[in-house]
Amino acid sequence: MATVRHSKKACAVNPLKMSQPIGGALAFMGLADTMPILHGSQGCTAFGMVLFVRHFKESIPLQTTAMSEVATVLGGFDNVEQAVMNIYSKSRPAIIGMCSTGLTETKGDDVEGYLRLTRQRHPELEDTALIYVSTPDFKGAFQDGWAATVLRILQVLVEKPAAPREPARVAVLPGGHLTVADIEELREILESFGLEPVFVPDLSGSLDGHVPEDFSPTTIGGTRREAIAALGSASLVLAVGEQMRTAAEWLGQHIDAPVQIFDRLLGLGATDRLMAFLADHSGRPVPTKYRRQRSQLVDAMLDGHFYTGGCKVAIGAEPDLLHGVGRFLAELGCELAAAVTTTDSPLLEHLPVEEVLIGDLEDLEARAAGCDLLITHAHGRQMAERLEIPFLRMGLPIFDRLGAAHRLALGYRGSRDFIFEVANALIAHGHEPHPDEWRLPAQASAQPLQHTG
Amino acid sequence: MSTLSSTVQNVFNEPGCGKNQGKSDKERKKGCTKQLQPGAAAGGCAFDGAKIALQPITDVAHLVHGPIACEGNSWDNRGAKSSGSLLYRTGFTTDINETDVVFGGEKRLYKAIREVIDKYDPPAVFVYQTCIPALTGDDIDAVCKAAREKFGRPVIAINAPGFVGSKNLGNKLAGEALLEHVIGTEEPEVTTPYDINIIGEYNLSGELWQVRPLLDELGIRILACISGDAKYREVAQSHRARAAMMVCSKAMINVTRKMEERYGIPFFEGSFYGIGDMSESLREIARLLIERGADAELMARTEALIAREEARAWAAIAPYRAPLAGKRVLLVTGGVKSWSVVAALQEIGMEVVGTSTKKSTAEDKQRIKEIMGEEAHMFDELSPREMFRILKDAQADIMLSGGRSQFVALKAKMPWMDVNQEKHHAYAGYVGMVEMVRQLHLALTNPIWGQVRQLAPWESTTLTLDSPVVADAASAAQVEAA
Numbered sequence: 033m034a035t036v037r038h039s040k041k042a043c044a045v046n047p048l049k050m051s052q053p054i055g056g057a058l059a060f061m062g063l064a065d066t067m068p069i070l071h072g073s074q075g076c077t078a079f080g081m082v083l084f085v086r087h088f089k090e091s092i093p094l095q096t097t098a099m100s101e102v103a104t105v106l107g108g109f110d111n112v113e114q115a116v117m118n119i120y121s122k123s124r125p126a127i128i129g130m131c132s133t134g135l136t137e138t139k140g141d142d143v144e145g146y147l148r149l150t151r152q153r154h155p156e157l158e159d160t161a162l163i164y165v166s167t168p169d170f171k172g173a174f175q176d177g178w179a180a181t182v183l184r185i186l187q188v189l190v191e192k193p194a195a196p197r198e199p200a201r202v203a204v205l206p207g208g209h210l211t212v213a214d215i216e217e218l219r220e221i222l223e224s225f226g227l228e229p230v231f232v233p234d235l236s237g238s239l240d241g242h243v244p245e246d247f248s249p250t251t252i253g254g255t256r257r258e259a260i261a262a263l264g265s266a267s268l269v270l271a272v273g274e275q276m277r278t279a280a281e282w283l284g285q286h287i288d289a290p291v292q293i294f295d296r297l298l299g300l301g302a303t304d305r306l307m308a309f310l311a312d313h314s315g316r317p318v319p320t321k322y323r324r325q326r327s328q329l330v331d332a333m334l335d336g337h338f339y340t341g342g343c344k345v346a347i348g349a350e351p352d353l354l355h356g357v358g359r360f361l362a363e364l365g366c367e368l369a370a371a372v373t374t375t376d377s378p379l380l381e382h383l384p385v386e387e388v389l390i391g392d393l394e395d396l397e398a399r400a401a402g403c404d405l406l407i408t409h410a411h412g413r414q415m416a417e418r419l420e421i422p423f424l425r426m427g428l429p430i431f432d433r434l435g436a437a438h439r440l441a442l443g444y445r446g447s448r449d450f451i452f453e454v455a456n457a458l459i460a461h462g463h464e465p466h467p468d469e470w471r472l473p474a475q476a477s478a479q480p481l482q483h484t485g
Numbered sequence: 486m487s488t489l490s491s492t493v494q495n496v497f498n499e500p501g502c503g504k505n506q507g508k509s510d511k512e513r514k515k516g517c518t519k520q521l522q523p524g525a526a527a528g529g530c531a532f533d534g535a536k537i538a539l540q541p542i543t544d545v546a547h548l549v550h551g552p553i554a555c556e557g558n559s560w561d562n563r564g565a566k567s568s569g570s571l572l573y574r575t576g577f578t579t580d581i582n583e584t585d586v587v588f589g590g591e592k593r594l595y596k597a598i599r600e601v602i603d604k605y606d607p608p609a610v611f612v613y614q615t616c617i618p619a620l621t622g623d624d625i626d627a628v629c630k631a632a633r634e635k636f637g638r639p640v641i642a643i644n645a646p647g648f649v650g651s652k653n654l655g656n657k658l659a660g661e662a663l664l665e666h667v668i669g670t671e672e673p674e675v676t677t678p679y680d681i682n683i684i685g686e687y688n689l690s691g692e693l694w695q696v697r698p699l700l701d702e703l704g705i706r707i708l709a710c711i712s713g714d715a716k717y718r719e720v721a722q723s724h725r726a727r728a729a730m731m732v733c734s735k736a737m738i739n740v741t742r743k744m745e746e747r748y749g750i751p752f753f754e755g756s757f758y759g760i761g762d763m764s765e766s767l768r769e770i771a772r773l774l775i776e777r778g779a780d781a782e783l784m785a786r787t788e789a790l791i792a793r794e795e796a797r798a799w800a801a802i803a804p805y806r807a808p809l810a811g812k813r814v815l816l817v818t819g820g821v822k823s824w825s826v827v828a829a830l831q832e833i834g835m836e837v838v839g840t841s842t843k844k845s846t847a848e849d850k851q852r853i854k855e856i857m858g859e860e861a862h863m864f865d866e867l868s869p870r871e872m873f874r875i876l877k878d879a880q881a882d883i884m885l886s887g888g889r890s891q892f893v894a895l896k897a898k899m900p901w902m903d904v905n906q907e908k909h910h911a912y913a914g915y916v917g918m919v920e921m922v923r924q925l926h927l928a929l930t931n932p933i934w935g936q937v938r939q940l941a942p943w944e945s946t947t948l949t950l951d952s953p954v955v956a957d958a959a960s961a962a963q964v965e966a967a
Contacts, residue, residue: 043548043597044557044580045604051554073616074521075530075647079558081889086562091869091892098521101648104620111523118524134552135616135648138586169552170582170617243896243937247873392580411561414574431562 034371034383039391046393046411048348049374050428052167053131054080055177055208057094060129060163062233063185064254067125069095069115071108071143072133076169086431088239093250095119097136104139112146113153120160125250126257127161131181134169161257163188173374174428175275175350178208182232183279189260190286196265200228200314203266203289205280207273209353209427212240212437214446218272218297221306221443224321225314230259230266239437263287268313272297273352274379295379296356297442298450299363300329306443325444329451333364336451339458341365346400348393348408349427351377357407357426357441357450358383364451370399405457422457488626489619489644496657499739521651527889530647532615533559534655538736539611539643539663540573541565541687541712542720546607548577550594550625551615555647556580564908566691568714577601581617590623598632598640608717609639609667619646639717641666653736660740663711663720668744671721673708678779680708681770682723682750684741685732686757688713692913696757699794699914703786705770711740724748728773730755730766751777757913759829760798764791798915802833805922810834812929815875817841817867817886818904826885826904827857833922838881841867869893883929898937900928 053070057080060068070077077096084092097111112130119128132143147162165184167177182205202222206215215236222229237253244252264287271280271293284291292309296302303326307318343366347358354373362368368385372395380388389395393408397415400406406416409427416423430436440446529537532555540547540563549556560576567573579597581590598610610632614625625642632640645658673680681700686693693713700707709715709723724744729752731741741752751773755766771779771787814830814837827837839862850863864871869890875881876897884894887905894901902924903909912921 041597041600042579042593042595043600044553044576044578045601046576047553047557047560047578047580049553049580050557051552053554054558069524073530073647074526074528074651075533076554078527078529078533079554082562083558085889085892089892091896095524096526097523098526099648100521100650101619101646104616104648114522115524118522122525134554134586135620138617138620168583169554170586173553243898247870247893247896249869411576414561414571 034381034385034388036376036380036388036390039389039395041391041395044392044394046397046415048372048391048393048396048408048411050083050174051080051134051169052172052174052177052180053133053169054083055174055179056131056165056167056181057129057177058084058208058235059178059181059185059233060127060131061093061238061251062231062235062254063127063129063260064237064251064256065126066129066251066254067093067095067119067123067127067249068129068131069097069119070131070133071097071112071115071141072099072135073104074098076133076135083429083431087429087436088241089434090239090241093248097130099135104135107139108136108141108143109146109149112141112143113150116147116150116157116162117154120154120157123249125160127163129163129165129181129185131165131167131177133167137166137168137170161189173350175208175273175352176375179275179279182276183282185232185260186263186279186283186286189257190263190283191261192264192286197267198228198265199267200226201263201266202227202229202268202270203263203283203287204229204231205269205271205276205283206231206233207271207275207352209273209275209350209356210442211439212236213440214297214442216240217440217443217446221322222270222310224319225310225316227310227314229270230263231255232260232263235437241437268292270294274355274377275352296352296359297446298356299360299447300326300333300444301363302356302360303329303444303447322444325448329444329448332448332451336455337365339455340451342367343405343454343458344369344403345405345407346370346396346403347406348372348396348412350374351379353427354388355379355383358385360447360450361454364454366405369403370396372396372399405454422461424453424457489646489649492644492658492661493649493654496654496661496739499657499742529652529655531645531649531651531655531658532613532647534652534657535613535643535645535659535662536655537563537652537687538656538659539712541567542611542715542717543567543573544570544608544716546572546575546577546601546605546610547613548579548597548601548610549613549615550579550590550597550618550623551581551613552617553578553580555613555615563687564689565687565713566689566694568694569716572605572607575605586617586621589621590618591625591628594618594623594625594628595632598628599636602636602638607638609641611641611643611662613643614646616646616648619648639666639670656736657739660737664740664743664747667717667721668740669721669724669748671718673722673725676708676725677706678727678777679703679705679774679783680726681705681774682726682729682744683707683710683713683732684729684744684752685737686710686713690908690911692757692911692917695911695914695917696763699767699790700770702790703767703771703783705774711737724750726750727777727779728752728770730770732756757917758826760795760832760915760918761828763914763918764795767791794915798919801919802922805926806834808930809922809926811836812882812925813838813880815839815872815881815884816904817864817872817884817890829918829921831857832918835925838862839864839867839875841865873897883925898934900931900934902928 057068074096081092081094097115103111143164165181234255238251269280269284269291280291311318345366351373362384371385371388372391407424410430410432441450556576556578561574579593629640629642643662645655708726709719729750731754744750753769756762771783812835841864872893876899883900885902885904891901
């Protein structure tokens, strides 16, 4: 059991946290033919866009209502209307997804009202879904924006009365901490049980780094609006990450389907629970390839435990990622020596660590001294250098390595690879003994033997 | 806000700006930034611009007063390099919450300044205003003044909240803050007749260090670079320079011109990109210094250096000339001045088939015309879709642009090279030009181009040998052979 504390500092130093609106915008990027837009100053969008471009190495569809000082004070209706109509006339997307920012929340713009009025004045928008989410920058963090946006997407798009029930159809709600590779792996697992997953949202269709035939200013893949509308036919709602609980429970109730939430899918036990559940739900045995992969994971644990055992780890990550990685490392014999996160979550107090701090990377750096391994997003690079400890990049953003979207840490295969990554990082920083390593203390007889490492 | 709006107006009236000179009073009052179009806008805000302009000052603590978005989403993401302190790469923000929005964030800001000084002991703290506290009325000038008095060191308000305008306006507002609070506040220990300022150079990828050895050899001292690899003290003492070079014309014109007005420092506008421009800049620096009292023999030494370095550069470039000659470039940039890059590319025999002039002044455009001829394709606003079409139709062999549009080129399976602030290679001075040519050659001749344009074996072949994609692959192969 962990004590959860909030940092008391007035100044955040080296932020771990990113803002809600861009978490929301990323969720919209997993819908097909969609243009996400931030209702705020143009810088809000520019910073988010640069961040995602550097992480995904892809063009990022993200627009802005370009609020000026005067527009903010007078209210943003004109800008919202113009933005919607400009996007509509240029690319006629199926969905325009709008997230608020701290600026327009401070002013108190009634954006739902603005959008209703825009629709009234422009009947041609009839076939365009307009989805608005409230995501103030001064509250919560990235994963909160993601979760709130997925909930709104479902609330606006899922139709009632429900389509006829399809026994194989599963509505899957992945947390924002899952990578493209994680989503692809989960899809493959579900399909191998004969299930038909519909991911909301699905970054593996849009931000997986493929080369489309033509240029599009909107998203170049992702879940289609019609597929979300028809989710009433799903026989199961499956969510990954505690952040998805509200959305999953809402959807389960709305379409009257059972809800299954997995707080993580990293590790042997966690993946076993997924497999057992799917076998039960589908009435099919666990496919041979997963029996094989499980065995490979067990072997990786055997090979890897020499390195992970007793290894002191410092992790800075959003709650769901922190929970998944932290628990798995503890299961491998690592000691969670420092845990810093960005926002509240019921998972935090259950982490196998003394204290979880909602803070920044300066806090993590202070606690990571003496650790053997640092795990956080790419902004950990400066502290890793100062602390001279191995550094495993996880989370978002990862702007100084390629392939961030294709890093797999889910299922037996992902867990196996994760062990190798951790162990290899430790091996690469291996300690070489020197002749004075075990020199006796001045008064050897007076002192009990102590561990020197 | 009255002081901020008067500063903004003051910047809009900048007489040194080429664009401004052609405007009526009414137009000038409206400002130099085009009204942003909601739903069709791109680019950073004024805060972004202010941060870009000042963050390269390496030993200052740059503290952002705002919600997490402004710093949390963007910190440590620029390529300005430092020869000393790394404090500028530390992200400081008040990360304001709902309570600060409702009750005001001034107390939090004051405490934050104290924490930063206690823990990091910087020679100065720059406090950046952002939209929300500007809207709720946090008086950062008053907080900074109180902190300066209490802590006995410069705490400087950078008043450029995002919603007042564009990145470019932010550059200028940052400059105003330097003029108001930093420049001229300290005296250098020694001055020489060979002291210059370089203004508007940010040492991205270390480009200043490609130029500095040339100046070192001539005995010319960079008293201050504003702001690449600068220390606070250097900027504070920069009013004692004998001459100045203004590098990126639009960003810091107000600083350069007002330093001439207040401290009598003459300046010229130049570029470090391209062999010809680099030499011209060295000549101008020498000329201005001689005018202000440096020994006239400086010019002869400068010419000797130019002759030697030009010869070295051309010799290094020679092997690339044949393979690059006639290659067509689409140049989409705002970060570096289009005309100087155009000239640089033409020096090696490449053909610029089009260039964007979104951020260029009328004077810049005139220069582009002079260099490229009357038929020059100048695009005021080149949409990504249009870029994609130009490349897909093989109307250009390579696109040079900033990072954000790189995927337009790459998805069209066309070579691309970064020429903006995030780039990983340094292209300034003579060595930089050689590097740029080398990188161009590498980009154009990489063996992937032929492969990535190849259809998969299961895709039906409807292409003929003279269709653009195939023809292009063939020409890439020729380059390879050459």
